[in-house]
Amino acid sequence: MKVTETPLRDCFLIEDTVYADERGYFFESFNQQTFYKHTGLNIGFVQDNQSASVKGVLRGLHFQKGNAAQAKLVRVLQGAVLDVVIDMRPHSPSFGQQYAVELTEQNHLQLFVPRGFAHGFLVLSDKAVFFYKCDNYYNKAAEGGIVYNDPTLNIPWPIAEAQLIVSEKDKTLPFWNTACQDAGFEAL
Template sequence: MRIEDTPLKDCYIIHDTVFEDSRGYFFESFNQQKFASLTGIDRPFVQDNQSASVRGVLRGLHFQRGEHAQAKMVRVLQGSVLDVAVDIRKDSPTFGKHFTLELTDKSRTQLYIPRGFAHGFVVLSETAVFFYKCDNLYNKQAEGGLMYNDPSLNIDWQIKEADLILSDKDKVNPLLQDIIETL
């Protein structure tokens, strides 16, 4: 396991060591001891989630508030997505900044997104299977969202807006400026 910093405080790219031979491949997709020693983050994951989506599906930008905030370790099991992390921690030096990374089943790269971030992704391949670990259980009353096309974030989703497929809920998320007081 190799950890790479991103421009956002406490957000990391994880590169796993992959062993390949004529039978296929093997890699350790997560090791809490190694992760803690490389990042200083020693918090167990308590919930795993998986989704399957078609090209153009945009899920996000989502977060959990307060004591229900979640850190996530995300990866793609099949296909390709553009993953987006937005720092919404008001006291962070990278508040309001975002980071994008293409995650694919071929690269096997993962992204660690700390608590206090909004997160989303858009499917770039024909289909994708997305997997993530969370360090806190989901709580419906604590859920929040940001508008995917918030002009203050200026995220390039790499797919034409007319081709995006969003849930009804994600079409009406607020702008960052409208929820700063609630963060």
């Protein structure tokens, strides 16, 4: 396992060792001891989630507030997505910064998203199956989000906006400044 810290504090890109032969492949997708050795983080995952989406689906940008905040370990089981995270932790040196990475079934990359981050992804392939582990249970009352086309964040989504498939709920999420205030801190 190769673990690289992204430009965002405490956010890690994980490249697993994949053993492939004529039968297919095998890799260990998570090992608590190895993860701790490489990151110094002792994470106890309690919930797994999976979604399937078609090309152009944009899910996000979502986060959980307060005590319901979630750290996530995300990966793609089928297809390809552009995964995007934004550091929303006001005392972090990378506050307000974003990071994007393409996660695919071929590259087997995983992204560890710490608590206090907004997260979203855009499906680049005809279909994608997205899987993630969470270290806290989902709490509907603690939902938060940032609209995907926020002008302050100016995320360079690689599919034209007219071709995006976005839920009505995600289309009406607040802008960055409002989302920050809703989460209890000042924006940039």
